Amino acid sequence: MASPLAPTPPHEVGSPGGTPQTPGAQGLNDPQAEAVAHVGGPLLVFAGAGSGKTRVITYRVANLVACARVPPYRILAVTFTNKAAGEMRARLSRLCGEEVGKDLWVGTFHATCAKLLRRFGESVGLERNFVIYDTDDQKQVVVRALREMDLDEKRYPPRMVLSRIHREKQECRGAGDMNVDSYVDEAIVKLFTRYEEQLKAANAVDFEDLIGKVVRVLEENAGGAGDALRRKFEYVLVDEFQDTNHAQYRFLTALTRDHRNLCVVGDDDQSIYRWRGADVRNIRGFKKDFPEATVVKLEQNYRSSGRIVSAALGVIGPSKERVPKDLWTANAPGRKVEIVATKDERDEAAHVIRVIREARDEGVDPKEIAVFYRIHAQSRVLEEALRSVNIPYQIIGGTKFYERAEIKDAIAYLRVLVNPRSDVDLRRIINSPARGIGDTTLDRLAAFATSRGISMHEALGRVDEAEEIAGAARKRLAGVRELLAGLRAEASTASPADMLDRVLDRTGYRTALGAENSPEAEARLENLEELVGSLGDYEVEANAAGDTPSLEGYLERVTLQADVDQMKDASRVTLMTVHGAKGLEFEVVLLTGMEEEMFPYRGMEPGGDQEMEEERRLAYVAITRARNRLVMTHTDTRQLFGNTRWGRPSRFLSDLPEDAVEQLATRARGNGVERYIDRAPLRSEFEAPPPRSPGAFRHPQSAPPRAPESGRQHAPGERFVDTEFFSDAHHDGDEVAAPLRRGSRVLHERFGEGEVRRVENAAEPAVVAFFPGWGEKKILARFLKTP
DNA sequence: TGCCACGCCCTTTTT
DNA sequence: GGGCGTGGCA
Numbered sequence A: 001m002a003s004p005l006a007p008t009p010p011h012e013v014g015s016p017g018g019t020p021q022t023p024g025a026q027g028l029n030d031p032q033a034e035a036v037a038h039v040g041g042p043l044l045v046f047a048g049a050g051s052g053k054t055r056v057i058t059y060r061v062a063n064l065v066a067c068a069r070v071p072p073y074r075i076l077a078v079t080f081t082n083k084a085a086g087e088m089r090a091r092l093s094r095l096c097g098e099e100v101g102k103d104l105w106v107g108t109f110h111a112t113c114a115k116l117l118r119r120f121g122e123s124v125g126l127e128r129n130f131v132i133y134d135t136d137d138q139k140q141v142v143v144r145a146l147r148e149m150d151l152d153e154k155r156y157p158p159r160m161v162l163s164r165i166h167r168e169k170q171e172c173r174g175a176g177d178m179n180v181d182s183y184v185d186e187a188i189v190k191l192f193t194r195y196e197e198q199l200k201a202a203n204a205v206d207f208e209d210l211i212g213k214v215v216r217v218l219e220e221n222a223g224g225a226g227d228a229l230r231r232k233f234e235y236v237l238v239d240e241f242q243d244t245n246h247a248q249y250r251f252l253t254a255l256t257r258d259h260r261n262l263c264v265v266g267d268d269d270q271s272i273y274r275w276r277g278a279d280v281r282n283i284r285g286f287k288k289d290f291p292e293a294t295v296v297k298l299e300q301n302y303r304s305s306g307r308i309v310s311a312a313l314g315v316i317g318p319s320k321e322r323v324p325k326d327l328w329t330a331n332a333p334g335r336k337v338e339i340v341a342t343k344d345e346r347d348e349a350a351h352v353i354r355v356i357r358e359a360r361d362e363g364v365d366p367k368e369i370a371v372f373y374r375i376h377a378q379s380r381v382l383e384e385a386l387r388s389v390n391i392p393y394q395i396i397g398g399t400k401f402y403e404r405a406e407i408k409d410a411i412a413y414l415r416v417l418v419n420p421r422s423d424v425d426l427r428r429i430i431n432s433p434a435r436g437i438g439d440t441t442l443d444r445l446a447a448f449a450t451s452r453g454i455s456m457h458e459a460l461g462r463v464d465e466a467e468e469i470a471g472a473a474r475k476r477l478a479g480v481r482e483l484l485a486g487l488r489a490e491a492s493t494a495s496p497a498d499m500l501d502r503v504l505d506r507t508g509y510r511t512a513l514g515a516e517n518s519p520e521a522e523a524r525l526e527n528l529e530e531l532v533g534s535l536g537d538y539e540v541e542a543n544a545a546g547d548t549p550s551l552e553g554y555l556e557r558v559t560l561q562a563d564v565d566q567m568k569d570a571s572r573v574t575l576m577t578v579h580g581a582k583g584l585e586f587e588v589v590l591l592t593g594m595e596e597e598m599f600p601y602r603g604m605e606p607g608g609d610q611e612m613e614e615e616r617r618l619a620y621v622a623i624t625r626a627r628n629r630l631v632m633t634h635t636d637t638r639q640l641f642g643n644t645r646w647g648r649p650s651r652f653l654s655d656l657p658e659d660a661v662e663q664l665a666t667r668a669r670g671n672g673v674e675r676y677i678d679r680a681p682l683r684s685e686f687e688a689p690p691p692r693s694p695g696a697f698r699h700p701q702s703a704p705p706r707a708p709e710s711g712r713q714h715a716p717g718e719r720f721v722d723t724e725f726f727s728d729a730h731h732d733g734d735e736v737a738a739p740l741r742r743g744s745r746v747l748h749e750r751f752g753e754g755e756v757r758r759v760e761n762a763a764e765p766a767v768v769a770f771f772p773g774w775g776e777k778k779i780l781a782r783f784l785k786t787p
Numbered sequence B: 001t002g003c004c005a006c007g008c009c010c011t012t013t014t015t
Numbered sequence C: 001g002g003g004c005g006t007g008g009c010a
Helices: A030-037 A053-066 A082-096 A098-103 A109-124 A135-148 A158-170 A183-201 A207-220 A222-232 A246-255 A306-316 A345-361 A376-388 A405-418 A423-429 A439-452 A456-461 A471-491 A496-506 A509-516 A519-544 A551-559 A609-623
Strands: A043-047 A075-079 A105-108 A235-238 A262-266 A294-298 A337-342 A369-373 A393-395 A573-577 A586-591 A626-635 A637-640 A643-646 A661-665 A745-748 A752-761 A765-771 A775-780
Touching: A030 A053, A030 A294, A043 A053, A053 A075, A053 A082, A053 A235, A053 A262, A075 A082, A075 A109, A082 A098, A082 A105, A105 A109, A109 A207, A109 A222, A109 A246, A109 A551, A135 A158, A135 A183, A135 A423, A158 A183, A158 A207, A158 A246, A207 A222, A207 A246, A222 A246, A235 A246, A246 A262, A306 A337, A306 A609, A306 A626, A337 A345, A345 A369, A345 A376, A345 A586, A345 A626, A369 A376, A376 A393, A376 A573, A405 A423, A405 A471, A405 A496, A405 A509, A405 A519, A405 A551, A423 A439, A423 A456, A439 A456, A439 A471, A456 A471, A471 A496, A496 A509, A496 A519, A496 A551, A509 A519, A519 A551, A586 A609
Parallel strands: A043 A262, A043 A294, A075 A105, A075 A235, A235 A262, A337 A626, A337 A661, A369 A573, A369 A586, A393 A573, A586 A626
Antiparallel strands: A637 A643, A745 A752, A752 A765, A765 A775
């Protein structure tokens, strides 16, 4: 499978003399082999983009198992996504056998810690059936705390409050450790305290707790739980180490304290989660805490063409503070990186479609084509365009399936069954479908619960004592109690999928939707069936992995699922944010929205240097995802959130080496207005156009009208090419598509028979073909025959 | 209590 | 552009 995660095998291989014979590890270059063979003590691997990192980690684990005879269940490998974890497990199963793949601990920080907490969490006061609150649940808790404390939600936006709380927790700090500098801080401390109380009462944790509580298990060592956990793993490996936060780092150091067999792999140039608490100093300063660490640098890129690598280097070059690395490649230069000026986001989308069609005509599988953007809001226009011309696509992230109301309701039911103390969930389902339990009743029930110091579910059980609730309402509440009790009795025997099915029936949820008789309700019903199906899939997978399927297991998986985990291996074009693309690779990458303010993105608050550095790294990540073809588009104007933005080309475009790029414009864009990318340093202020000077960037409004014949004025050393492109009717590539596809055989007078590697649509159709004995040759299509 | 309509808000990136 | 909350009405 040409998985996006699978690095292309190195084609120039030094024979690693004296390397232990890890199964299938032949063909590694020297630094790779060194990283694989290293056994005891800390190891830091700087893995440049496309340097075969995944391969190294996998072989290293295989090496530990096969050569060092480490039992697989004593090895922990931490990956960045569940998808990456699954792929690593699959590779190891192939390399070392099924049992090894099964026994290994492979997962994300969050999934791994959740699993550990089910086992060791009791030492820090967590019951085994705890539930994980997602961002939405967390927000509900904050909102309720705000209302309880009679604080203004405008003054203390829940989002802001939550982000403060999370920032503290990522640093392993509690409400008591906060610096209080203002009355706002004071309120936050109180909210924080209340938030923690609520979670504890509900036997729930948030994402930060998953890590933080395991750190507590390790550091507090109550009842020896920390020691027991420490003895569990002999070797720990971590991928994407540049994006770990402080709590995760604490977890790793505490876990490996006794043996220090910690192998971390990452690339500080690809650190893009600072906003989420990631601290690039973890990798840059690793040697401080682990002075004895062996450091290996993987600097050869096997993934991308020479021009793409040099474009990437151009973008990351101006970055400050990076660990010095020399990324290089032995790959052929390949085609130029295309910088395409477009008129607006529709024109941009039209060009995206054109490139997708070209690639498809060249024989590229659609799943090898990706369209990136900086923010989700950019996806809508692209989606509409793709749909209008029937190009199948999948979109990663954005509005998620699991955010739909009916899905959240169904999940809330399951969570209440697993953990009745979860008030957030009980509130959600108590009147869904409508049972005549309104806000008034709910408030009274909540007050009753608070006055007795019990959960709302317990209050439900004792509702007959609640005199403040009217008789009729009490009866309805008792009905819910009976309903839940009945369902819980069944939950012990029914399978998860079966259980959801019963929930939807017994609660009358299906009937209520069916009665609506609307297309919307119809769609909701379908979504619910899909959810039942996904529980079924989970059962199959859990059984295959040797686990017993359970509601807990399913819920945990759902909550900890990343967007990319949903990515299917189908033959579709992929749309995603650049963040989502981390760790993936594609044959063809379209990077859209390369304008100042879009990328680098400027949000509400003006970002500082650190933010700009991160945007730069983000651009670096985006570029290095591409293997063969990279197209970067920018627009003159863009509608965003209802307003029109005037953009000038991103500063990152000016950082690309001239000989690696080719500048193009769509016909719609090229008409009348001209613009050149300024290679002089750009001003950071977006609003002010730079002073006009010959050859420099011209703002669209200030460009003087010019007769078409007068020729285009070129910035020094640049080419400006108009691509003939517009309507669907004219969609070149069709003419050459049939006989000349990638992989088809061709005959040339001088070079003999060869195989087409690539089709190019220049002024005249041409192909790059491989001829045995001659190598790759670019030849005009008219000089070729079919053999 | 439930439904509908209006208006307001915001609008990065995600485990 | 859209999601959410609020407020008014049946």
